[in-house]
Amino acid sequence: MFGTAPGSDGTRIPTHPLGEVLRTTGEAAATGVAAGDLGPFDEGKIMHITTRVAGIAMVAALGLGLAACSPMTAAPEEDTSAAPTEETMDPAFDNLVGDGCAAYAEAVPDGGGSIVGMSQDPVAVAASNNPLLTTLVAAVSGQLNADVDLVDTLNGSEFTVFAPVDEAFAKLDPATVEALKLPENAALLASILTYHVVPGQILPSNIVGMQTTVQGGTVEVTGSGDDLQVNGATVICGGVATANATVYLIDTVLMP
Structure with a gap:
């Protein structure tokens, strides 16, 4: 379930797969958290990043939905000119x-x-x-x-x-x-x-x-x-x- 990565002393330490995903896709940088900040089994940071990524995705999806629902053209202006009276139409x-x-x-x-x-x-x-x-x-x-x-x-x-x-x-x-x-x-x-x-x-x-x-x-x-x-x-x-x-x-x- 977890991989390993070389430590500072040359030994290999277990890592969480999400850290690797964020490093390879660049999404960690987009969220303001560097991939290197993810230490072994750093579940708090992982959950924080996961929550922010999900939030960004939700906002983006909501924006697309609103754009799709918005009218493409402005509603026609109401004609406020006075209608002719019955008398003047005679x-x-x-x-x-x-x-x-x-x-x-x-x-x-x-x-x-x-x-x-x-x-x-x-x-x-x-x-x-x-x-x-x-x-x-x-x-x-x-x-x-x-x-x-x-x-x-x-x-x-x-x-x-x-x-x-x-x-x-x-x-x-x-x-x-x-x-x-x-x-x-x-x-x-x-x-x-x-x-x-x-x-x-x-x-x-x-x-x-x-x-x-x-x-x-x-x-x-x-x-x-x-x-x-x-x-x-x-x-x-x-x-x-x-x-x-x-x-x-x-x-x-x-x-x-």
Whole structure:
């Protein structure tokens, strides 16, 4: 079980096999214990070396195991971008232009007067639900002048409507508004109203240029993107869809 090795006095002494193994493999040096330090039957040192070698082997094996279990690639980063809301995904928002659209959508987020709500009704009905168009609705429905009622006409075909908001009518001379209420001025009122209507639906991408109105005259649309004008009137929010018309809210009443 044990071998012998020459002693310092020339005699041979028994040795433990582990000392020879450590000397031949170099592992004794790796553990910090020289092979020559192993004396005859030095069981304490042998056990110390054995324990350290086993510990090193265990650490190495554990390191390999952890490396094998580690992911090879980093986990994908979570997308933190805001998902589009149900409202902004609705097709009714696709063609909106004008600096006032966002404010209007925020002020009227739901109901018949909202961007989505208006898209589901004929134009005269949609306008009646819009809180900015109360005066225009009164003018086209016979409330301003009993002899002028364009509701069925507006709902009966496809149109592009330049719709003056209430503040636009407020710019008019009050005497002019009063005069338009008179029966003898019904034709004049109808002429003014139909001057704001163009046959067929025209989206913002095609609206720039000269447009012929139902009244027979022409209006000129200029600008681009969110900065559009109609005969100089600013488009507050355009491309508003209704069931049969495309509406452009404007800040001034157009005169033929």
